Amino acid sequence: MSDAKLGRRELVTLIGAAAAGAGLVGRARASAPDAKPAAGGKTPWVYQPLEPDAVAERAFASYAKGHCMYGCFESIVGTLADRAGEPYRSFPFDMFVYGAGGVAGWGTLCGALNGAAAAFQLLSAKPQPLVDALFTWYEREPLPNYRPRGAKFPDVKIAAGSPLCHASVSEWCKAAHKKTYTPERKERCGVLTASVAREAVVLLNAQAAGRTIPAAFEKHTEECMSCHEQGGAQENSRGKMGCSSCHFSLGTKHTPL
Amino acid sequence: MSDAKLGRRELVTLIGAAAAGAGLVGRARASAPDAKPAAGGKTPWVYQPLEPDAVAERAFASYAKGHCMYGCFESIVGTLADRAGEPYRSFPFDMFVYGAGGVAGWGTLCGALNGAAAAFQLLSAKPQPLVDALFTWYEREPLPNYRPRGAKFPDVKIAAGSPLCHASVSEWCKAAHKKTYTPERKERCGVLTASVAREAVVLLNAQAAGRTIPAAFEKHTEECMSCHEQGGAQENSRGKMGCSSCHFSLGTKHTPL
Numbered sequence: 062m063s064d065a066k067l068g069r070r071e072l073v074t075l076i077g078a079a080a081a082g083a084g085l086v087g088r089a090r091a092s093a094p095d096a097k098p099a100a101g102g103k104t105p106w107v108y109q110p111l112e113p114d115a116v117a118e119r120a121f122a123s124y125a126k127g128h129c130m131y132g133c134f135e136s137i138v139g140t141l142a143d144r145a146g147e148p149y150r151s152f153p154f155d156m157f158v159y160g161a162g163g164v165a166g167w168g169t170l171c172g173a174l175n176g177a178a179a180a181f182q183l184l185s186a187k188p189q190p191l192v193d194a195l196f197t198w199y200e201r202e203p204l205p206n207y208r209p210r211g212a213k214f215p216d217v218k219i220a221a222g223s224p225l226c227h228a229s230v231s232e233w234c235k236a237a238h239k240k241t242y243t244p245e246r247k248e249r250c251g252v253l254t255a256s257v258a259r260e261a262v263v264l265l266n267a268q269a270a271g272r273t274i275p276a277a278f279e280k281h282t283e284e285c286m287s288c289h290e291q292g293g294a295q296e297n298s299r300g301k302m303g304c305s306s307c308h309f310s311l312g313t314k315h316t317p318l
Numbered sequence: 319m320s321d322a323k324l325g326r327r328e329l330v331t332l333i334g335a336a337a338a339g340a341g342l343v344g345r346a347r348a349s350a351p352d353a354k355p356a357a358g359g360k361t362p363w364v365y366q367p368l369e370p371d372a373v374a375e376r377a378f379a380s381y382a383k384g385h386c387m388y389g390c391f392e393s394i395v396g397t398l399a400d401r402a403g404e405p406y407r408s409f410p411f412d413m414f415v416y417g418a419g420g421v422a423g424w425g426t427l428c429g430a431l432n433g434a435a436a437a438f439q440l441l442s443a444k445p446q447p448l449v450d451a452l453f454t455w456y457e458r459e460p461l462p463n464y465r466p467r468g469a470k471f472p473d474v475k476i477a478a479g480s481p482l483c484h485a486s487v488s489e490w491c492k493a494a495h496k497k498t499y500t501p502e503r504k505e506r507c508g509v510l511t512a513s514v515a516r517e518a519v520v521l522l523n524a525q526a527a528g529r530t531i532p533a534a535f536e537k538h539t540e541e542c543m544s545c546h547e548q549g550g551a552q553e554n555s556r557g558k559m560g561c562s563s564c565h566f567s568l569g570t571k572h573t574p575l
Contacts, residue, residue, distance in 0.1 A: 104412040148408065155361040159439035163427075165449040168557020169481055170426040182416035192422040224426055227557035240553040296497040300425020300484035307564035 106148065108184040110269050111140055113262045114207070120173075120258035121209035124251035129172030130160025130179075132254040137180045137262060163226030171226045173250075173257035174199060184265060191264045193276035193301065196224045198260060200303050201279065205249070205256040212252050214245045223306035229253075279303050363405065365441040367526050368397055370519045371464070377430075377515035378466035381508035386429030387417025387436075389511040394437045394519060420483025428483045430507075430514035431456060441522060448521045450533035450558070453481045455517060457560050458536065462506070462513040469509050471502045480563035486510075536560050 116136045123139070124132030134157045142149035157179070159165060160172035177195055181188035203218035217237040221229035230241060230250075239245045268274055278286070282304050289298040373393045380396070381389030391414045399406035414436070416422060417429035434452055438445035460475035474494040478486035487498060487507075496502045525531055535543070539561050546555040 104410050106410070148410070151405065151408065153361050153363070153405070153409075153440060156436060156440045159435045159445060159449070162556055164432070164435050164453075164481075165446045166556065166558060167449070167453055167481060168555075168559055170421060170432075175421070175427075175432070178416045178421050179413060183410060183413045188416060189422045192416070192424070196421075196424055224421075224424060227555060227559065230556040231554060234554040241556050242548050242553065291499050296499065297488060297491040298425075298484060299419055299423065299487040299498050301423060302425055302484065309566070 104182065105184050105186050106141075107145070108265055108269055109141065109144060110266045111137065111262045113259045113266070116140055116262045117207045117255040117259035118209055121211060121251050121255040124254045127155065127158045128161030129250055129254045130176035131155070131157040131172075132251065133173040133176030133258045133261065134180050135176075136258045137177075137265075138183065141184075168227030168230070169225060171199070171221075171224055171229055171253075171257075173254040174224050177257055177261040180261060181265070185268060187268065190274040190276060191261075191268060193278075194264055194274045195257070195261055196301070197276050197278055199224055199257065200306075201277075205252040207252075207256045207259050209252060209255045212248060214248050216252065217249065221306075222303050224302060225306070228306050279305075281305055361439065362441050362443050363398075364402070365522055365526055366398065366401060367523045368394065368519045370516045370523070373397055373519045374464045374512040374516035375466055378468060378508050378512040381511045384412065384415045385418030386507055386511045387433035388412070388414040388429075389508065390430040390433035390515045390518065391437050392433075393515045394434075394522075395440065398441075425484030425487070426482060428456065428478075428481055428486055428510075428514075430511040431481050434514055434518040437518060438522070442525060444525065447531040447533060448518075448525060450535075451521055451531045452514070452518055453558070454533050454535055456481055456514065458534075462509040464509075464513045464516050466509060466512045469505060471505050473509065474506065478563075479560050481559060482563070485563050536562075538562055 119140060120132045120136035122132075123135040126132075127135065131154065135154045138149055138152060139154060142152070157176055160170075160175040163169040163171060164175075174196060178188070178192050181191040181195075185191055200222055201220050203220050205216055205218065208216060217233060219229075219232045219236045221232055223229065230246065233239075233249055234241055234246065237245065237249070264274060278301065282301070285304045285308075286301070287293055289295050290300070376397060377389045377393035379389075380392040383389075384392065388411065392411045395406055395409060396411060399409070414433055417427075417432040420426040420428060421432075431453060435445070435449050438448040438452075442448055457479055458477050460477050462473055462475065465473060474490060476486075476489045476493045478489055480486065487503065490496075490506055491498055491503065494502060494506070521531060535558065539558070542561045542565075543558070544550055546552045547557070
């Protein structure tokens with residue numbers, strides 16, 4: 062049969078079925094003003110345990126394309142996209158270029174941590190313990206602790222003492238005797254992105270396996286928080302960052318750190 | 319005519335055209351393993367000028383649902399979603415809850431700024447001047463500068479001197495004589511989110527209208543950057559944050575700030 066004779070109703074039904082089968086009707090409905098959120102609208106999305114070293118390698122490669130925040134986030138959620146398709150695949154990954162250099166070079170939050178925190182919230186029903194564990198690890202661990210296959214320069218390990226890009230880069234420049242905008246420092250931040258993405262996956266896997274995620278705050282920071290954070294006598298501040306990375310001197314009101 | 323007589327080729331063409339017209343073909347192709355990025359994969363997405371005060375009101379309401387980063391981002395991109403539908407509508411907005419309190423209470427980057435920077439990268443082909451302008455404005459402007467209709471407590475304006483949540487909250491607590499976890503401080507961060515979202519839209523609108531976006535760094539910070547940032551004699555650091563909000567004392571190597 063080379064011709065088809067169809068009633069108008071049958072034709073409409075056929076086009077409708079073809080569209081619905083590929084999700085078109087759902088999307089069209091989602092565009093209506095009073096619609097419920099579409100598939101991508103509710104988090105967390107399903108997490109499937111990933112291989113930490115493979116994600117670290119991908120993070121190093123993705124850093125070269127879109128810097129630290131993009132590199133970390135894309136290595137985790139992009140791997141899930143390759144495995145599971147939508148809604149992961151349609152996520153606008155390029156958006157996370159913004160976190161580079163602590164957001165457009167401002168030196169605020171390390172972009173790798175910013176990207177990991179975004180991935181935690183997207184993929185976990187309980188992201189805060191993951192953030193606490195990753196950020197305290199980043200402050201205190203001599204990093205990088207993973208060497209991607211494509212790395213050229215020798216590792217110079219430092220414990221940043223802070224989740225901030227400014228402190229992390231400054232400490233590294235001092236230890237490595239290299240300037241900020243050298244190929245060595247640029248590669249270092251890619252290698253660091255690989256280490257952070259790897260640790261983020263280790264934590265996501267542990268939580269997915271039902272294990273408790275511990276976070277060990279620095280002793281000095283806990284002392285400061287006990288007075289200045291929630292429930293403390295002062296309660297006049299907010300934060301969990303290592304205090305001594307900014308409060309170099311506490312003046313006469315405190316004993317020296 | 320109640321019947322249609324169509325050849326097989328015409329029928330396939332008709333169904334294909336109906337599907338392509340609604341973006342179905344693009345999405346189906348994007349799900350294939352070797353596919354190019356889907357519609358949501360490439361940025362920037364189209365920006366349409368928004369009404370700053372309306373976005374500010376929405377930011378205050380969204381802050382109550384998902385805190386500062388969510389509130390700022392959702393007020394901008396959610397307004398575009400209401401207007402234009404996909405791909406904005408399927409974005410997983412809930413993800414940006416993570417930025418609350420400078421990321422899960424860590425006091426790093428102010429969540430409203432983090433959300434605005436994400437929106438800038440998603441909606442602008444040239445986001446860096448927008449970030450520079452918004453962050454310098456946040457550091458130096460006595461904020462909040464917009465009062466949402468639902469605000470209950472009197473405004474206490476401060477210039478944070480820093481884009482960091484920790485500094486912003488601490489300065490406010492000192493000026494307002496209120497503790498961190500009081501209803502007044504919580505509302506203050508919502509009112510601040512409204513001010514930031516409003517200014518972000520003012521900047522996006524200006525850029526969309528072809529105007530140049532100026533950023534005026536603090537004089538002391540520019541002096542520090544001239545030596546410690548790119549091209550400086552030291553070039554041993556990275557950042558554009560107001561230096562004096564952390565470097566309270568510069569020791570004997572520098573003249574006092």
